[in-house]
Amino acid sequence: MTEKTGRCLCGSVKFKATPKKAEVGVCHCSMCRKSSAGPFFAIDCGDSLVFDDETTLGVYGSSEWAERGFCNQCGSTIFWRLKDGSANILAIDLFDDPGELKLDHEVFIDEKPDYYSFAEKTHQLTGKQVFDMFAASQESK
Ligand SMILES: [Zn+2]
Numbered sequence: 001m002t003e004k005t006g007r008c009l010c011g012s013v014k015f016k017a018t019p020k021k022a023e024v025g026v027c028h029c030s031m032c033r034k035s036s037a038g039p040f041f042a043i044d045c046g047d048s049l050v051f052d053d054e055t056t057l058g059v060y061g062s063s064e065w066a067e068r069g070f071c072n073q074c075g076s077t078i079f080w081r082l083k084d085g086s087a088n089i090l091a092i093d094l095f096d097d098p099g100e101l102k103l104d105h106e107v108f109i110d111e112k113p114d115y116y117s118f119a120e121k122t123h124q125l126t127g128k129q130v131f132d133m134f135a136a137s138q139e140s141k
């Protein structure tokens with residue numbers, strides 16, 4: 001895919017990033033739902049994320065290996081990323097023009113509350129399956 005621009009609600013955090021695929025993922029884990037007030041709709045941009053302006057970017061270390069970015073002026077959720085910067089999962093709705101997208105996968109499906117579910121057919125992974133996949137990809141590095 002081509003490089004795309006995005007910004008937070010107030011416009012003070014601005015970035016460019018290149019999504020790996022036109023595939024949106026959703027995380028239902030309790031941390032994502034707390035920090036984004038709902039399931040986290042996001043797109044994998046690998047290590048392509050570059051900020052044009054990050055003056056108001058706040059970063060919160062939510063676990064040993066990952067951190068979450070937000071705008072400390074308007075509160076927009078910006079990203080979930082590995083602390084080593086190798087994986088940047090950006091909130092899809094920040095993009096100015098994301099192009100045509102497909103809802104591809106849902107992770108932490110075992111933490112999804114019962115009060116909603118999506119009609120799209122997606123690849124669904126439990127939290128354990130996500131951790132197992134992550135461990136396997138780290139071993140192969
Ligand atoms: Zn903002």
Ligand SMILES: [Zn+2]
Pocket residue numbers: 027028029030031032033040108
């Ligand atoms: Zn999550």
